[in-house]
Amino acid sequence: MLSISGIGFAALPQPVRMTDMILHDREARGFASDNYSGIHPEVLTAIADANHGHQGSYGGDVYTRRLGEVFRAHFGDTARVFPVLTGTGANVVALQALCSRWGSVICADSGHIHVDEGGAPEKTAGLKLLPVAAQQGKLTVPAIRAEARGFDDPHRAQPQVVSLAQATELGTVYTPAEIREIAGFAHDHGMYVHLDGSRLANAAAHLGLPLRALTTDAGVDVLSYGGTKNGLLLGEAVVVLNPAVDRGTDRLRKTSMQLASKQRFIAAQFIALLAGDLWRRNATHANAMATRLHRAVRHDVEVVYPVETNAVFARLPEQALARLHDEFPFYDWDTAAGEARWMTSFDTTPEDVDRFAAAVRAHTRRP
């Protein structure tokens, strides 16, 4: 399955014994999450390329150095990248870099940092969140404004950061103008802007824009850039775009248990993703598969949010949902409302989509 050239291993103590440990069906794919997918082959190749020999740990390696160039090419000359391990970790490091001990963070009430991070922001970093009502997952200036107050009041945890996600938890996408408006409001009120970009590639692919148009050029100060859902084995990054806030991020990464010892392998994966156009190919494909699915089922189910990236949220009758679950893995988003979330990935095939759409149709259409 995998043949590794002998380089460097002639001297190994024992002969290399290949173990065949394929325990799973390598052809089975569903619509549960983009993190159900595996590693893109080019990324796996990059890992193997970076293997053998010794390299400095904790970032003292040539791959991490190269990674700096790669991120500067995407995000501008002042960008500094700090590879980390999980999306939650990226957010918690980034928010600490932007927030004093007495600060708070305005975010969407449907946002990942409030809803799906096990309370890590509060529990590991004492970050107070001020969740506000979002519209289709997106923050608006009026919603932010309602919490942007009490800056001089010691009884109030000072709002110091606005954190938005691009794409949002609901798969929707902010335009650059929308981000700029929010960033302008935030900066006018002395707040910084954090962008949770665990699916930034998908948003950029949707808009047909370079990554910096949605970040550096739109006023974002610090970015959590997501690699895992875009085809990596594991890898996220904190990207400091505003050099004025680049203080302590390297320390906070360690303190937050997000510093990998063999970091060359995180860096190499990101290089594979971002040095060329793999990030965009993967995102474009995943988005296209969601669009294909949307088109195929829109007359059969109620699609709840605009399909802009790689998710389709649909409302189905209870029985139809139950039957679909029997055949395909996916998540119910809001059980009470009969709302399901279907996600596509870089490895979703048109055939996967068509098969799934056919099942949706079969289970929702009346005889």
Place this chain on the structure above:
Amino acid sequence: MLSISGIGFAALPQPVRMTDMILHDREARGFASDNYSGIHPEVLTAIADANHGHQGSYGGDVYTRRLGEVFRAHFGDTARVFPVLTGTGANVVALQALCSRWGSVICADSGHIHVDEGGAPEKTAGLKLLPVAAQQGKLTVPAIRAEARGFDDPHRAQPQVVSLAQATELGTVYTPAEIREIAGFAHDHGMYVHLDGSRLANAAAHLGLPLRALTTDAGVDVLSYGGTKNGLLLGEAVVVLNPAVDRGTDRLRKTSMQLASKQRFIAAQFIALLAGDLWRRNATHANAMATRLHRAVRHDVEVVYPVETNAVFARLPEQALARLHDEFPFYDWDTAAGEARWMTSFDTTPEDVDRFAAAVRAHTRRP
């Protein structure tokens, strides 16, 4: 360099473009750290084997399930394994599982959790450490006893855990009897025992004992098991050995930002390491290389601690150190004392050792 079988990727949107991104010298190796090494080929194979197709994320995959069996085989039927991402992360999760909000942890003043984790135990989990003087890196009952007091005093953070490292930061090894004695004392005083096993494999290889002899059978309650230094790309594990304390570990892992989404790849690596004897082969080889180095240089330099695992601590004249640094990467341990640390790894070759030892000799011997 790496040929990947076409399975499952015929359908990918674009043809897979191989990138050759080897930026480093794949033959260069030094004595800086066992985490300067790369991925053992069998482990990389396991990653490739686990690739393709969809698998449940966050542990809902067949590799994680199998991993449970593998760890139970090593540590006993009650063992429960929780893969995590960094050694610091493993320790912080494990200690939280054992420690109430008002507890404290007795540890060696030379211990990794006190010295080298950026304050993560205190900063992310509020864990108070009570560092005590260690002997050659090892805790002793008298040293522990001095802090094992004030259990009923609300002004004192209650000592609830004794945390020891096996092997220690100085490469020394506790005998099973020593661990049992410490565990007995701890349990008699109502404290739990945590073992930081980032190099447990090396200790077990040194003693020629199975892993459980040093852990489950010696009274350890929760273990941090280290994979990265033993040949993984990245992977550590919290192993709950005492089922009575298995409460909340899965929650604490998420809260501590240590839950990987594509966990199948962490699990698959650990299976490659532990399903067979790779863990022991790697550790035995690394230890043997340190012993070889020790034997080769012991008449030229003062070796400071017993060489029991894969580290040699040596005292050298300043000039000799400077010259050696010109040729090989390694760390000074105590600059003032002229003390260097030389570490070997699973991929260190006898030739590497001999070349290094010759250089040591050349730079320390008088003309």
Place this chain on the structure above:
Amino acid sequence: MLSISGIGFAALPQPVRMTDMILHDREARGFASDNYSGIHPEVLTAIADANHGHQGSYGGDVYTRRLGEVFRAHFGDTARVFPVLTGTGANVVALQALCSRWGSVICADSGHIHVDEGGAPEKTAGLKLLPVAAQQGKLTVPAIRAEARGFDDPHRAQPQVVSLAQATELGTVYTPAEIREIAGFAHDHGMYVHLDGSRLANAAAHLGLPLRALTTDAGVDVLSYGGTKNGLLLGEAVVVLNPAVDRGTDRLRKTSMQLASKQRFIAAQFIALLAGDLWRRNATHANAMATRLHRAVRHDVEVVYPVETNAVFARLPEQALARLHDEFPFYDWDTAAGEARWMTSFDTTPEDVDRFAAAVRAHTRRP
């Protein structure tokens, strides 16, 4: 002004020199807050009575012992009282006692713990809050239900506590039945109930009920009992009503910097308040003054919430507000909406109210 009997001080090194340091107008009173008031004379007497001689610190004194009896008389035989220093401190200690490291707390979005505690719950104790929309400051089961989910999901900070305030930030009062309903729902879902009773006395006075009817008998597990706004110099208490959760509260109090060394003086104040009916006299009077104010102004301004305790929230034209501010201290509650908060206290006089109401009338009535 104050003559202190010579007992015990004949032996003092220097003659006691009385200093007259009255810097303020002892007759000026406004409607800003019940914590603008001073110490009730009976409470000050109790402080003086508890003075002289030595008493065990940190609660090892006879006043603290007696206090236990006093609280049991009010809250039942299983109640345990832990005097603390601030309302925020009481809430943070109480919530920690009820919440594991991975838990979260459902509260009103207008609640003091979310709005006015500087983020102390998150920052000092890692407590994640799940604020939900409240109605006139009060939580409802449907609002709680929307967040009472994901108990088995490690990505979600487990909801473990419902925290409600009685009276609420808006001066409204839960009936015992309403508390019981919420507590029933919480307990049915494995959650505990915390009650922030910084103005519990006012609520009980409004309802004409004993304190236990609103707490112990209504299913509350842990109570923050407020003394300061009820006439103390300084003093709050965590009261554990459900003995099953009485683990660690004494430790958490110290850890949370809420343990007074000369605790006898906190205890003595509370005894003065609660051994007799001073708590009710003070609360009843403050409530009556708010009612008097409400009646006097209700035709001149829009009163926004039901006046049930010692606060009147009123909407006024901007100019009227400005003029009133020139004459009396009070707070704007919602500047945008022209909403002011007027609070009465144990020492507010009918004349104070009448003077203020006349000013309200004068500034709001058209010529």
Place this chain on the structure above:
Amino acid sequence: MLSISGIGFAALPQPVRMTDMILHDREARGFASDNYSGIHPEVLTAIADANHGHQGSYGGDVYTRRLGEVFRAHFGDTARVFPVLTGTGANVVALQALCSRWGSVICADSGHIHVDEGGAPEKTAGLKLLPVAAQQGKLTVPAIRAEARGFDDPHRAQPQVVSLAQATELGTVYTPAEIREIAGFAHDHGMYVHLDGSRLANAAAHLGLPLRALTTDAGVDVLSYGGTKNGLLLGEAVVVLNPAVDRGTDRLRKTSMQLASKQRFIAAQFIALLAGDLWRRNATHANAMATRLHRAVRHDVEVVYPVETNAVFARLPEQALARLHDEFPFYDWDTAAGEARWMTSFDTTPEDVDRFAAAVRAHTRRP
């Protein structure tokens, strides 16, 4: 016992009922702790003077304003005072003001912040402590130097503060020159200096120096100033001496649950203590009583540390200790070593000392 003039209370709803709640022996005094004592009469008078009428809460009162002048008179024009509630609270607020999220604090291993604060620095503020061996309770530059390293190492929590106590836990006193030397070393290494002055008055009285000679003039950046042990009911203060670090202290005070609502009563007490010479009278007297005790018993017991302030540490035979405990309250300091701590207070009388010394003599002298 206490007659309160009717001012302002004619209008109270019910007649004031005086309760006689003296539960303790107002003449009994021991040698357990200076916080076993009560309130100095001048301080109690100040509380009564500050009573009646309304004053702004949370520091918006005239007493707090005046307090600023009083502290500037003692500590220099740049000093800013923040009244807080407990000694632990003062230390935790002060250290947070000086320490970034990734910092650590070098302190004495016998220091109160490490030993007796229930882990509050770690648990509520994530402060990592680096305890070093102290000599008679005092830090030395060599001991500090051993931990003053790794400033650029992300694996190490950066040492950012040196925290020393004056007087120390063992009653010993730093000379101004000693503090200056430590502060010089700290500042040379980019660290700040915190002084835990819960008994600063006793140290200043011992040296016959003004407070600023030991603080502002000796290079201290932030001070925890102790009032409670010096004769207050309750009151400590964070005093920022170096204006460059005066950022966030007011916020951190609230966040750390150390902001009193009726702060006028904390301020008034401190004014009573510090506007005149009460602080020095009380401290001088307490010190003199310890000296008297020391002189009386030094031929009967082994006095372990220099008696410089208001504590005598003595070693006694087990039986003598047991008999003394039957008659007088005091604490064993080190049970194993037979070491007792005897503390004097502002209200200790010469007769108290003589009676106690006679008992010591009786129980230790052979027949």
